[in-house]
Amino acid sequence: MAGEEFTDSNIRVALIDTITVEISTMKFDSIVASESSRVLVGKYNDPEFGVVKSSAYMGLMPSSYVIDSEAEYDSIALYMKYDSYYYNDTLRTNTLHVKRLSATLKPSEGDYLYNTSEAEYFEDDIGALAFMPRPMDGDSLEIKLSDALGVDLFEKFQEKEITTSDQFKDYFKGIALIPGQTDNGSVIGFTKSSESIFVRLYFSEAEETERVQSYLDLNMDVISSPVPFFNRIESENPNTNLETLSDQEVNLDSKDTGGLSYIQSGVGIATRVEFPHIKNLYDIKGRGTILDAVLKIRPLSGSFTDNLILKDSLSVYIVDQNNDLISQLLVEEIAPVQGILNRDNEEFNDIYYEFSLGSYIEELFTEEMETEEALILLPDNYNSTVDRFILNGSGNTGYSTVMELTFAIYDEEDD
Numbered sequence: 001m002a003g004e005e006f007t008d009s010n011i012r013v014a015l016i017d018t019i020t021v022e023i024s025t026m027k028f029d030s031i032v033a034s035e036s037s038r039v040l041v042g043k044y045n046d047p048e049f050g051v052v053k054s055s056a057y058m059g060l061m062p063s064s065y066v067i068d069s070e071a072e073y074d075s076i077a078l079y080m081k082y083d084s085y086y087y088n089d090t091l092r093t094n095t096l097h098v099k100r101l102s103a104t105l106k107p108s109e110g111d112y113l114y115n116t117s118e119a120e121y122f123e124d125d126i127g128a129l130a131f132m133p134r135p136m137d138g139d140s141l142e143i144k145l146s147d148a149l150g151v152d153l154f155e156k157f158q159e160k161e162i163t164t165s166d167q168f169k170d171y172f173k174g175i176a177l178i179p180g181q182t183d184n185g186s187v188i189g190f191t192k193s194s195e196s197i198f199v200r201l202y203f204s205e206a207e208e209t210e211r212v213q214s215y216l217d218l219n220m221d222v223i224s225s226p227v228p229f230f231n232r233i234e235s236e237n238p239n240t241n242l243e244t245l246s247d248q249e250v251n252l253d254s255k256d257t258g259g260l261s262y263i264q265s266g267v268g269i270a271t272r273v274e275f276p277h278i279k280n281l282y283d284i285k286g287r288g289t290i291l292d293a294v295l296k297i298r299p300l301s302g303s304f305t306d307n308l309i310l311k312d313s314l315s316v317y318i319v320d321q322n323n324d325l326i327s328q329l330l331v332e333e334i335a336p337v338q339g340i341l342n343r344d345n346e347e348f349n350d351i352y353y354e355f356s357l358g359s360y361i362e363e364l365f366t367e368e369m370e371t372e373e374a375l376i377l378l379p380d381n382y383n384s385t386v387d388r389f390i391l392n393g394s395g396n397t398g399y400s401t402v403m404e405l406t407f408a409i410y411d412e413e414d415d
Contacts, residue, residue, distance in 0.1 A: 012409045013291070014284075019403040020277045021295070023254040023393030025261045026323050026376065027245035028268035030114035033230040034107075036384040039080070039197060040231045040266070041096060042133075042187035043179040044088040046308070049264055049388050050238035052088075054187050057119040059105055059174035059221040059228030060199060061165060067158040067203060067216060074202040074213065076150030078127060078143040078175070081196035085189030086135040087386050089307045094188065095180025098127035098143055101173035105228035113230035115266065115383070121176040130180075133188045141190075145199065153201055157216065174221075174228060175199075186307075187386045192229070194219035233266035233386060245269065248323050254393025259400065260300060263314070263389040265382035271297075271391055272319070273375040275403070278364045284409060291406040293361035297339070297377075298352040298399040303390035311387050314339040314353055315380045321372035329360060329375065339377065352399075353377075353391075361405065 040054040078098055103120040107113055127145040153172070156162045162171060190197060199218040204211040221228055235242075241257045244250065251272055254261045261271040273295070281288060304310035316329040316337045329337040337360070339353035357375075364371065379387045392399040 014407050016405045021401045021403050022274040023261045024251040024272045026251050026272050029248040030116040031268045031383050032112045033115040034113035034227050036231050038083050038192050038384050039190040041177045043183040045184045048239050049235050051236045054231050054233045056177040056231050060218040061221040063217040065163045068205050071203045071205045073151050073154040076145045076201050078199050079140045080190040081140045082135045083189045083191040086186050088186040090133045090186045092185035093130050094185045095130045095183050097125050097178040099176040100126050104173050111226045115233045235267045261391045261393040265379045266386040270376040270378050286409045288407050288409040290362040291408050292358045294404045295355040296352045297401045298392045300390040312341045314377045317376050319376050
C-alpha cells in the first residue's frame with residue numbers, strides 16, 4: 001500500500017485492461033470424498049460433460065445390540081433425509097438401488113477415500129426404489145429392504161451372536177447406494193449424519209395386553225476412523241476437449257478449445273488462471289502501486305439452463321506448477337476470495353463473475369522471484385456437489401476474460 005511518500009507525490013491513476021490473462025482447464029487425478037459434507041446419489045446426461053453419476057458407499061453402526069428373546073420380527077427399511085441440494089431435472093424419475101457391501105470400506109493408503117476409490121458389493125439388490133425427488137421438502141426417503149436380510153440381522157441380535165461393534169462390522173460391511181443404469185434425472189443430496197441416514201429394524205414386543213412395536217437402528221457410521229464413507233463421482237464420455245484431461249499436470253489452453261474453459265465440481269475439473277506478464281508494469285515510467293485488480297469472467301451464453309443451474313459464486317484456490325492444491329486464496333489471511341456473479345445487465349445477456357484480486361496481484365507484482373503457482377476456480381464445497389460451468393476464457397473473440405487493473409503512478413520522470 002502507498003505511504004506518505006506516495007500521498008505527497010504527483011499522482012496519475014490509470015485503468016489498465018490489457019493485462020494478459022492465461023486461462024486453461026485442468027483436472028485433479030482425485031479429490032477427497034470421505035470428507036464430503038453430504039451423501040450424493042443420482043445420474044443424468046450432460047450435453048458437454050457426459051454421463052454424470054454419483055454413487056455412495058457407507059458403513060453402519062447399531063444403536064443397540066439387544067433384542068428381547070420374546071420379540072418378533074416385523075420389517076426393515078432404509079431412511080435418508082434430503083438436505084436440499086440437487087442438480088439437474090428433479091421432474092424426472094430417479095432410481096436408487098441398495099446393495100450390500102462385500103468388503104470393508106478402507107483407504108488403499110493414507111486416511112482418505114477419494115472420488116475415484118473402489119468399493120466391492122454384491123450384485124443383488126437388498127432394496128430398490130423409483131421415485132420423484134423432492135429435495136426441498138426436508139422429508140426422508142423410505143426404501144423397504146429385504147426381509148431375508150432383516151430376519152438374519154434380527155436373529156443375530158436376538159440370539160446374541162453380535163454384541164460388539166467389531167462383530168457387527170465383521171458380519172455387515174455396509175451398503176452401496178447406486179443410481180439406475182438408464183436413469184437420466186438428477187443428482188440428489190442427502191444429509192450426512194447418523195440421525196439422518198439409518199436402517200431401521202422393526203419388531204414387536206409383548207406387553208400385558210398387546211404387542212408393542214419397537215425398533216433398533218443401524219446408523220450411518222460417521223465416528224470410526226477413517227470414516228467408512230465416500231461418494232464415487234464420475235463423468236463418462238464428455239466432449240472431446242475434456243477427454244484430453246488424462247493427467248493432473250495437463251493444462252488445456254482455452255485458445256485450443258474455442259476460447260472456453262470448464263469447471264465441474266465432484267469430478268475435479270477446474271479453470272486455471274495465470275498472469276504471466278504482470279511484471280511488465282515496471283515498464284511504465286515512474287514508480288507505481290496496484291490499487292485494485294478485478295478479474296471478470298463470463299459464462300458461455302446458452303451453456304446453463306433452469307436445470308443446469310449457474311451458481312452465484314466461485315471460490316479461488318492456489319495450485320503449484322503440478323496443479324497440486326496448496327490452499328484457498330484468502331483476503332488478509334481471513335476471508336475467502338470469491339467471484340460473485342454480477343447479473344445487473346442480465347437482460348442484455350451481460351453477466352460475469354467478478355473477482356477482487358488486488359492483494360494477490362500486488363504480491364505477484366512486487367515479488368522478486370517469478371512464481372510457478374497459479375489460481376484455479378472451483379465452487380465452494382467442491383467435493384460435495386456436481387455443479388458445472390462453461391466459461392469464456394482467453395482467445396474468445398466475443399467475450400474474452402479481462403483483468404481491470406487500477407494502477408497509481410507517482411514520481412514520474414520528466415520526458
